[in-house]
Amino acid sequence: MARVEIKNVTKSFGATEVLKGLDIDISHGEFVALLGASGCGKSTLLRCIAGLEDLGGGDIRFGNKSVINIAPSKRGAAMVFQSYALYPHKTVAENMGFALRIDGTPKPEIERKVGEAAKILGITPLLNKRPRQLSGGQRQRVAIGRAIVRAPEVFLFDEPLSNLDAELRARMRVELTRLHRRLDATMIYVTHDQVEAMTMADRIVVMEGGHIQQIGTPDDVYARPANIYVAQFIGTPKMNVFKLSSYLHLQKQLPSAVANGGIPHTIGIRPEDIREDASGALKIGATLELSESLGRERLYHGSTVAGDELTIASHKEMSLQVGQPTTVSFNRGQVHMFDEKGIRLDF
Amino acid sequence: MLPVQHRHETWVFRGLLTIFVFFLLMPILWMLSTSFKAPEEVFLKVPTIIPEEPTLRNYMRALTETRILTYLYNGLIVSMTNAALTTVLAALAAYGFAKFRFKGRKSLMFLMISAQMFPYAVLLISLYPFMQRTGLFDTRSGLILAYLVFAMPASIYILFSYIVNLPDELIEAARMDGADEWLILRELILPLLTPGLITVFLYSFMWSWNDLLYSLTLISSETKRTVGPGLLLTFLGEMEQDWGAAMAGSVIVSLPIILAFTFLQRFFVQGLTAGAVK
Ligand SMILES: Nc1ncnc2c1ncn2[C@@H]1O[C@H](COP(=O)(O)OP(=O)(O)OP(=O)(O)O)[C@@H](O)[C@H]1O
Numbered sequence: 292m293a294r295v296e297i298k299n300v301t302k303s304f305g306a307t308e309v310l311k312g313l314d315i316d317i318s319h320g321e322f323v324a325l326l327g328a329s330g331c332g333k334s335t336l337l338r339c340i341a342g343l344e345d346l347g348g349g350d351i352r353f354g355n356k357s358v359i360n361i362a363p364s365k366r367g368a369a370m371v372f373q374s375y376a377l378y379p380h381k382t383v384a385e386n387m388g389f390a391l392r393i394d395g396t397p398k399p400e401i402e403r404k405v406g407e408a409a410k411i412l413g414i415t416p417l418l419n420k421r422p423r424q425l426s427g428g429q430r431q432r433v434a435i436g437r438a439i440v441r442a443p444e445v446f447l448f449d450e451p452l453s454n455l456d457a458e459l460r461a462r463m464r465v466e467l468t469r470l471h472r473r474l475d476a477t478m479i480y481v482t483h484d485q486v487e488a489m490t491m492a493d494r495i496v497v498m499e500g501g502h503i504q505q506i507g508t509p510d511d512v513y514a515r516p517a518n519i520y521v522a523q524f525i526g527t528p529k530m531n532v533f534k535l536s537s538y539l540h541l542q543k544q545l546p547s548a549v550a551n552g553g554i555p556h557t558i559g560i561r562p563e564d565i566r567e568d569a570s571g572a573l574k575i576g577a578t579l580e581l582s583e584s585l586g587r588e589r590l591y592h593g594s595t596v597a598g599d600e601l602t603i604a605s606h607k608e609m610s611l612q613v614g615q616p617t618t619v620s621f622n623r624g625q626v627h628m629f630d631e632k633g634i635r636l637d638f
Numbered sequence: 639m640l641p642v643q644h645r646h647e648t649w650v651f652r653g654l655l656t657i658f659v660f661f662l663l664m665p666i667l668w669m670l671s672t673s674f675k676a677p678e679e680v681f682l683k684v685p686t687i688i689p690e691e692p693t694l695r696n697y698m699r700a701l702t703e704t705r706i707l708t709y710l711y712n713g714l715i716v717s718m719t720n721a722a723l724t725t726v727l728a729a730l731a732a733y734g735f736a737k738f739r740f741k742g743r744k745s746l747m748f749l750m751i752s753a754q755m756f757p758y759a760v761l762l763i764s765l766y767p768f769m770q771r772t773g774l775f776d777t778r779s780g781l782i783l784a785y786l787v788f789a790m791p792a793s794i795y796i797l798f799s800y801i802v803n804l805p806d807e808l809i810e811a812a813r814m815d816g817a818d819e820w821l822i823l824r825e826l827i828l829p830l831l832t833p834g835l836i837t838v839f840l841y842s843f844m845w846s847w848n849d850l851l852y853s854l855t856l857i858s859s860e861t862k863r864t865v866g867p868g869l870l871l872t873f874l875g876e877m878e879q880d881w882g883a884a885m886a887g888s889v890i891v892s893l894p895i896i897l898a899f900t901f902l903q904r905f906f907v908q909g910l911t912a913g914a915v916k
Pocket residue numbers: 304309327328329330331332333334335336483
């Protein structure tokens with residue numbers, strides 16, 4: 292019903308092209324995260340979907356109907372802004388009921404709907420307060436409440452949690468996931484925080500410079516990144532990459548060409564897949580210079596014999612000989628291979 | 639606030655402040671005092687500050703023997719209309735300039751603001767023939783229009799700086815909620831703009847109420863005169879030298895401004911300083 296199709300959407304501000312032809316097909320009820328570094332065009336795309344920006348080209352369809360000529364409020368989408376954008380002079384209840392009042396909903400019904408949404412979000416005691424009397428987390432809930440009350444088919448979130456502290460953010464993540472299950476609505480969620488995207492989304496759209504780099508489930512983008520950009524963007528600390536020409540002995544152990552004819556050029560191994568000893572099948576000489584403790588695990592930073600940067604994440608406490616040459620290793624199944632252009636190759 | 643560290647500095651500071659306030663308030667005190675004095679007391683060689691035998695006769699004379707009530711009526715009509723029109727029009731213009739992108743926005747804005755650079759007497763030179771040719775000379779509407787011309791640029795600028803500081807997302811949220819431009823203006827911009835609106839209203843009211851030059855030049859009939867030229871012509875003419883009545887008249891015409899300020903000063907001060915500190 293509220294399937295959202297984004298078809299070859301482009302958008303420029305003056306001479307700068309911000310969206311360079313995007314295609315995304317979002318099914319009804321899906322939770323999709325738009326993930327990417329700052330300035331990659333996430334907000335712009337979301338605002339295009341909302342109708343707050345006109346498209347440069349392409350089409351956006353909600354449930355098989357093009358919405359590009361429909362006013363923002365008539366599209367059946369509600370937006371939660373990063374700044375919350377609560378009306379400062381209205382009470383929480385008035386904020387939440389504003390849209391209903393505008394479209395002429397009778398007062399008792401507005402009250403009922405606002406009350407219901409407030410109950411879901413646990414903000415019933417706040418209904419008569421004004422935004423400036425609320426904490427950041429409470430404002431956040433009101434902003435979400437204002438969207439819920441309209442019972443939209445599509446929710447649009449623009450980094451809704453970025454102004455909250457770490458603990459509250461973690462709690463709101465769980466709440467938003469719960470809310471999504473309960474509301475049976477399509478959600479499009481902009482974030483630059485990969486933890487938010489990985490934990491909440493059914494699918495992640497990784498964007499970069501106005502392009503889509505990959506669309507896939509969180510497991511997909513993590514385990515099978517489509518290219519080096521995604522491989523290094525998803526996962527902390529980021530994936531190690533080595534150019535094969537610097538490691539001839541590895542090149543011999545790996546296929547020289549894959550089924551589709553692609554030739555491996557670069558390999559990537561996640562820090563947690565590297566062993567700090569020589570027990571794996573593929574070995575690299577390295578020097579480790581620095582270790583950091585993250586509590587649950589330790590990070591070791593250093594460089595390989597070929598001079599590439601190397602990061603290892605390990606649960607083990609190892610007797611690190613700072614500056615001493617050592618051997619690290621990994622297994623073939625943990626290697627991601629990319630061709631000359633950085634595109635993923637499968638064995 | 640400056641830290642005042644030493645006792646003697648405090649006293650110097652207070653002394654300066656006292657002198658300043660004295661010069662500021664002296665004419666007003668003098669006006670009040672004289673307005674309650676009997677004619678003999680007004681001309682004493684050693685003037686008294688507090689009238690020895692306070693009397694209301696000056697007020698009676700000012701109200702009955704002059705046309706002060708007519709002037710008050712005209713003044714109120716002209717100033718209220720001017721203030722109301724200025725506020726409404728300036729709010730609309732400022733909203734347009736602040737939140738809509740259209741061609742020539744910057745140059746138009748600059749043009750409006752630059753009208754302020756001309757001394758208002760200079761504006762009169764072009765307004766005068768304009769009023770005569772359009773039949774607006776010696777009409778209250780003409781005078782209101784002239785005040786509007788003068789009060790608009792500053793008013794637009796004051797409101798512009800308010801609206802520019804309102805986040806765009808607020809307006810977009812309302813648009814998502816289904817509000818059209820008028821509703822956004824009425825339910826969102828105007829309520830959030832209240833201090834600015836009051837500032838502009840007071841500013842334009844005060845300006846037209848206190849004006850002498852425009853009113854003196856653009857109004858010729860006695861029955862349409864506003865308070866400034868009204869009082870001036872009365873007490874320089876037929877009632878010359880009746881200082882008691884002149885001062886009583888002055889007190890009477892100052893009342894609307896004093897009242898307005900007493901009620902609205904909280905907003906006025908807030909309005910003038912808003913935006914200076916975030
Ligand atoms: N109204 C505008 N006028 C001109 N350029 C704009 C406008 N809005 C966005 N841009 C530009 O478009 C690009 C993408 O902006 P956008 O806000 O979509 O990025 P984003 O991915 O949301 O980044 P962030 O994570 O920092 O919010 C940026 O380079 C930005 O400077």
